[in-house]
Amino acid sequence: MQAAMKYAWFIIIGSVFVNNLILVRFLGICTLFCPGAKLKEFLKISITLMAVMIASSWLGWIAYYGILKPLNLIFLKLPVFVLLTAVLVQAAVFFFRKKMPGLHVLLGGYLLLFTAHCAVLGIILLAIEQNLDFLQTTAFTLGSGLGGLLVMLVFSAIRESVKFAPVPRAFKGYAIDFVALSLMSLAFLGFIGFLGIF
Amino acid sequence: MCWLLGLCPVLAVTTSTINSIAISAVFFIVLVMTKLAMAVTRKWTDPGAGITVFLLLIISSTLTATADMGTKTFFPDLHISLGIYLSLIAVNCMIISRPNKRTITDALKTGLGYVVIIVIIGIAREVLGKGTLLGDTILGSGFRASPVSFFILPSGAFLVMAFIIAFINSHHGQRKLQEQNRGKT
Numbered sequence: 001m002q003a004a005m006k007y008a009w010f011i012i013i014g015s016v017f018v019n020n021l022i023l024v025r026f027l028g029i030c031t032l033f034c035p036g037a038k039l040k041e042f043l044k045i046s047i048t049l050m051a052v053m054i055a056s057s058w059l060g061w062i063a064y065y066g067i068l069k070p071l072n073l074i075f076l077k078l079p080v081f082v083l084l085t086a087v088l089v090q091a092a093v094f095f096f097r098k099k100m101p102g103l104h105v106l107l108g109g110y111l112l113l114f115t116a117h118c119a120v121l122g123i124i125l126l127a128i129e130q131n132l133d134f135l136q137t138t139a140f141t142l143g144s145g146l147g148g149l150l151v152m153l154v155f156s157a158i159r160e161s162v163k164f165a166p167v168p169r170a171f172k173g174y175a176i177d178f179v180a181l182s183l184m185s186l187a188f189l190g191f192i193g194f195l196g197i198f
Numbered sequence: 199m200c201w202l203l204g205l206c207p208v209l210a211v212t213t214s215t216i217n218s219i220a221i222s223a224v225f226f227i228v229l230v231m232t233k234l235a236m237a238v239t240r241k242w243t244d245p246g247a248g249i250t251v252f253l254l255l256i257i258s259s260t261l262t263a264t265a266d267m268g269t270k271t272f273f274p275d276l277h278i279s280l281g282i283y284l285s286l287i288a289v290n291c292m293i294i295s296r297p298n299k300r301t302i303t304d305a306l307k308t309g310l311g312y313v314v315i316i317v318i319i320g321i322a323r324e325v326l327g328k329g330t331l332l333g334d335t336i337l338g339s340g341f342r343a344s345p346v347s348f349f350i351l352p353s354g355a356f357l358v359m360a361f362i363i364a365f366i367n368s369h370h371g372q373r374k375l376q377e378q379n380r381g382k383t
Contacts (some may be wrong), residue, residue: 178360
């Protein structure tokens with residue numbers, strides 16, 4: 001049990017720093033370019049993303065190992081994962097609208113963004129591909145969500161300060177954002193080999 | 199004006215030209231066929247309803263799963279190097295968002311633009327990062343021996359993308375300036 005917990009910690013740290021969700025795996029980059037999003041919005045977006053990712057990876061893991069694999073229906077995994085996430089998100093939006101209007105106003109709009117999202121689907125597929133068990137899948141998803149949170153916060157801070165920088169005319173807007181992402185990715189490259197994780 | 203939709207495959211698998219050609223071909227086929235199916239069912243579904251999203255997701259994910267199995271059978275090497283990004287075409291923002299635009303011409307236009315950008319990024323990253331083009335040495339054996347491997351890394355993908363957006367921006371900026379001058383005189 002202790003060894004399993006230790007391994008889970010390694011997975012979390014590895015997926016936050018070494019195999020970052022956004023900078024190394026390129027999942028969920030579209031979310032970074034939400035028009036007009038600032039620090040507060042990014043915080044809400046990434047927390048919603050983390051919640052959706054964890055819930056849908058649990059559902060996906062149970063569906064894969066409980067239904068698809070015993071019945072030898074592995075070729076159906078992609079439609080099943082996509083539809084599970086979509087149904088989950090739509091049901092959550094419906095539930096929040098009826099029962100928790102406060103939470104619906106706060107997060108509802110962002111929740112709909114993740115009906116079909118590359119990060120949510122990509123995490124389930126990666127967890128299945130690496131043959132992770134339930135605890136490891138949870139750790140992997142949590143770590144990836146935290147990695148996304150970290151990058152989104154740093155990125156929004158960089159974006160705020162780029163506003164006051166003398167940027168060449170052609171590079172204004174999205175182009176300088178990509179240069180910033182490139183430099184951030186280069187900086188995160190320094191974490192390779194951190195605690196012996198590759 | 200450029201839109202940034204569906205970036206995951208653009209940046210992730212464009213480390214070589216052949217990969218980018220393969221993923222853009224699969225993407226183009228899935229995009230056009232999804233739009234075709236949505237155009238056929240336009241009579242029975244209205245764009246505001248939630249059921250349209252589910253229909254769209256079912257169509258695109260089934261098509262992508264088929265393409266995934268086809269690639270696995272006929273091009274096993276490509277299937278390994280494309281990895282999960284081939285499956286991620288099913289939820290690509292280009293296919294999922296904008297359900298109101300259900301014409302084939304729109305799909306062909308956006309799809310072709312996307313393919314061109316992906317192939318340009320693939321060529322740039324392979325030539326600079328490996329010194330080869332489709333496997334042939336192109337910039338001399340000295341460059342091949344010690345290429346700028348920065349461009350194969352994830353950060354290289356972001357930088358190439360930044361320069362492409364800057365190029366498009368400057369092109370549009372010049373055109374806007376010309377229009378303004380024309381307005382003055």
